Amino acid sequence: MVRLTVRQQEIVDCDSKYCLVAASAGSGKTLVLTKRIERLLEGLRHGEKVLALTFTNKAARELGDRLLGVYSREELSEKVFVGTIHSFCAEFVARRGSTIGLPPDLHVFESVEDRLAIFADAVAAVPQLQARVTDDKALRQLFEDVGRAKRSREYRKQFFANSGNRMVFDEYRSRMLLQHAVDFDDILVYTIQILTEQPALAMLYQNIYRYICIDEAQDLNDVQYQVVRALAGSTSGIMMVGDSRQAIYGFNGSSAGIMTKQFPQDYEVDKYVLDENFRSSEAVMRYAQAIENTSQMVQKLAIRGEAACFEFVDETEEARWIVKKILDFNTHGLQCAGIEDIPLDSIAVLARNRYVFVELRKALGDSDVAFNERVASGGAATSESDLFNYFHAGLRLMVNPNDQLHLQKLNIEFGPDKPYESFEDICSANCTYDGLTIEASDALRGSWSLLAKGRVPRFDLAFEVLNGLCNTDSAFSGDDDRLLATRDCEQWTKWWERYCLSTSPSSRSLSGFLRALSLGEVLDGQNGEGVTLSSVHLSKGLEFDVVFVIGLNDGTFPDYRSRTPTQLDEERHSMFVAITRSKRLCYVTRPKLRAMPWGGMRPQTPSPFFVVLQQVDMR
Numbered sequence: 001m002v003r004l005t006v007r008q009q010e011i012v013d014c015d016s017k018y019c020l021v022a023a024s025a026g027s028g029k030t031l032v033l034t035k036r037i038e039r040l041l042e043g044l045r046h047g048e049k050v051l052a053l054t055f056t057n058k059a060a061r062e063l064g065d066r067l068l069g070v071y072s073r074e075e076l077s078e079k080v081f082v083g084t085i086h087s088f089c090a091e092f093v094a095r096r097g098s099t100i101g102l103p104p105d106l107h108v109f110e111s112v113e114d115r116l117a118i119f120a121d122a123v124a125a126v127p128q129l130q131a132r133v134t135d136d137k138a139l140r141q142l143f144e145d146v147g148r149a150k151r152s153r154e155y156r157k158q159f160f161a162n163s164g165n166r167m168v169f170d171e172y173r174s175r176m177l178l179q180h181a182v183d184f185d186d187i188l189v190y191t192i193q194i195l196t197e198q199p200a201l202a203m204l205y206q207n208i209y210r211y212i213c214i215d216e217a218q219d220l221n222d223v224q225y226q227v228v229r230a231l232a233g234s235t236s237g238i239m240m241v242g243d244s245r246q247a248i249y250g251f252n253g254s255s256a257g258i259m260t261k262q263f264p265q266d267y268e269v270d271k272y273v274l275d276e277n278f279r280s281s282e283a284v285m286r287y288a289q290a291i292e293n294t295s296q297m298v299q300k301l302a303i304r305g306e307a308a309c310f311e312f313v314d315e316t317e318e319a320r321w322i323v324k325k326i327l328d329f330n331t332h333g334l335q336c337a338g339i340e341d342i343p344l345d346s347i348a349v350l351a352r353n354r355y356v357f358v359e360l361r362k363a364l365g366d367s368d369v370a371f372n373e374r375v376a377s378g379g380a381a382t383s384e385s386d387l388f389n390y391f392h393a394g395l396r397l398m399v400n401p402n403d404q405l406h407l408q409k410l411n412i413e414f415g416p417d418k419p420y421e422s423f424e425d426i427c428s429a430n431c432t433y434d435g436l437t438i439e440a441s442d443a444l445r446g447s448w449s450l451l452a453k454g455r456v457p458r459f460d461l462a463f464e465v466l467n468g469l470c471n472t473d474s475a476f477s478g479d480d481d482r483l484l485a486t487r488d489c490e491q492w493t494k495w496w497e498r499y500c501l502s503t504s505p506s507s508r509s510l511s512g513f514l515r516a517l518s519l520g521e522v523l524d525g526q527n528g529e530g531v532t533l534s535s536v537h538l539s540k541g542l543e544f545d546v547v548f549v550i551g552l553n554d555g556t557f558p559d560y561r562s563r564t565p566t567q568l569d570e571e572r573h574s575m576f577v578a579i580t581r582s583k584r585l586c587y588v589t590r591p592k593l594r595a596m597p598w599g600g601m602r603p604q605t606p607s608p609f610f611v612v613l614q615q616v617d618m619r
Contacts, residue, residue: 012036016270019239025580026279029241033215034066040211041079050080051209055219057521059541060084085224087519089191099198105511107400108518109181114405119143122171128164150185151253152222180402188223195230206233217242221253245292246577281305284582290616292576307586309614314593319363322548329546344370346545348532350578352557357533370530374538385484386435394448397423399511443469457510459496498522536574539581547582552590552610575609588613
């Protein structure tokens with residue numbers, strides 16, 4: 001049994017209705033949050049629940065797994081909702097959207113390109129914008145501005161000062177609703193609208209969710225905070241846990257000021273601080289303190305660890321050195337930490353952006369070192385094969401007949417002389433789909449037919465058909481097509497199994513499964529095995545024995561586009577996050593020369609972060 005410190009126990013036992021916990025990296029915040037939720041659950045009356053909100057599916061799974069150590073899955077589902085704020089709001093809007101006139105069975109369009117296609121039609125319908133939106137760059141910028149207007153009330157006032165902006169904002173939402181579709185920002189906006197316009201419904205939810213606990217609260221943006229306030233009303237308690245030094249999502253409108261300033265202004269908040277690091281070594285924490293002037297105590301840390309800066313001639317030398325160190329750790333362990341064996345999945349290489357990994361990928365491949373990359377996919381499921389891209393589009397149309405966008409896409413792919421008017425027409429068409437053999441086309445129709453029968457979709461039978469297809473040599477035009485389809489079939493099977501594990505049999509549905517896919521709730525935490533290569537933004541919440549932070553040159557990290565004090569602060573926060581992913585060893589590296597794609601080598605200036613850490617090495 002894990003014992004809490006006196007300060008941790010004080011937070012768990014506090015009687016405050018509104019509580020703010022400033023929890024530094026490695027201070028045991030997830031443990032405290034879990035124990036706090038357990039205590040709150042003990043005092044609930046029948047029908048009351050705790051709402052535990054996070055910002056990543058990984059964090060939600062971790063919190064849920066810890067609670068499953070105390071409660072059964074059935075008990076947990078009755079007592080607490082654990083998930084991302086988007087997953088909660090998506091379920092809320094699906095259930096309650098009709099109260100404000102939203103169509104039933106709303107579906108998330110997670111693909112940026114899908115939403116841009118509808119947005120382009122909306123822009124074309126607003127004459128005032130024709131002279132302003134003349135190319136794809138201008139279209140995408142306006143699209144981003146519309147999203148920002150949804151996330152920030154302050155920016156929305158400025159944005160709506162232009163009548164054309166207001167018209168395209170409304171036109172885009174209308175065109176999405178005609179297809180029974182929403183985007184990620186709309187999920188939150190509609191939640192607030194429902195709770196505001198339906199006070200009796202808001203009171204019902206406030207009586208159910210007596211406490212709201214928010215993890216990583218420094219990542220809240222304005223619209224998310226308004227959701228929390230609307231859900232809490234004046235009756236439900238709120239606990240926020242976060243670290244302002246790890247606020248790195250400013251590009252999405254997030255601000256640590258909501259947690260540190262706005263929340264205490266709006267409520268009578270009791271504040272607590274967790275500043276002891278129980279994860280990272282002394283050496284790692286000295287590096288972290290050099291980047292962020294923290295009050296975390298390092299003198300009491302039991303593990304000394306190691307942290308050091310290294311410079312190399314170019315990216316090739318940098319990559320080869322890293323691979324050599326990885327192989328050495330994997331073979332000989334960490335002598336300074338008393339660890340004999342370091343598996344590859346306990347090692348990570350972090351960078352400001354994915355392009356920094358070009359030479360490292362080659363070096364890892366040349367040495368046969370297994371690695372996986374954490375890549376941004378918008379949190380959504382994607383397929384590589386034509387077969388499963390068609391399969392996915394068919395599922396969308398099966399649950400949402402109003403989805404004209406994907407109906408049009410299937411018509412383009414199938415290339416009929418006369419476009420099919422409905423998904424039923426596509427299913428009944430005795431034709432060979434573009435890129436598929438006759439056998440594969442028949443199997444696709446067969447899988448759709450199986451899933452259309454009954455209330456609960458029989459994915460086991462559908463996957464049996466598609467897996468049988470993948471085991472047939474003649475079903476594909478070549479080995480490459482067959483390999484992609486086989487991998488996709490394996491991946492879809494895993495996604496369905498994960499969905500089943502997280503839901504009760506009575507609550508499973510095709511629309512629920514697709515919503516879970518859209519929100520990334522059933523996707524892999526990582527994309528494979530071996531050493532992890534990750535951008536800093538995607539590494540939050542992870543921890544490793546050994547961390548390399550590479551490419552520490554000015555213009556790369558911090559990013560050359562970060563010019564304002566706020567942007568530079570966020571870059572510093574990102575560096576802090578990168579360093580504190582390490583439990584034992586942290587190595588920071590940079591190449592003195594960088595190869596340009598158009599030829600030649602360009603000298604590089606060391607990052608100010610690198611310079612600061614070099615000074616730590618000299619002490």
